[in-house]
Amino acid sequence: MSEFYYFHNTVDDKGNHEVHSESCSYLPNAYNRTMIGYERSCSDAIKRAEKEYPTKSFDGCYFCSRPCHTG
Known part of the structure; x- marks a missing residue:
């Protein structure tokens, strides 16, 4: 199912935008x-x-994007 996705502007403790x-x-x-x-x-x-913001790192949210969550 398609949805709108967003990333958190503040990085987590591992330097990723969730x-x-x-x-x-x-x-x-x-x-x-x-x-x-x-x-x-x-x-x-x-x-x-990653394509639009090549200097940033991303990780999926544990709750809504679990298949993309790496920890």
Whole structure:
């Protein structure tokens, strides 16, 4: 199912920006997130984010993007 994906503007303790789907309970507030776009999966969203923001690192949210969560 396609959804809008966003990444948290603040990095986690491992230096990654956490990727969330729009329906995630842990989606950051609007002022602290950047839209990635409408994608089919978290892996597609991360690929797009890596292409558009090559200097940043990304990880999937444990709760909404678990297949992409690396820890």
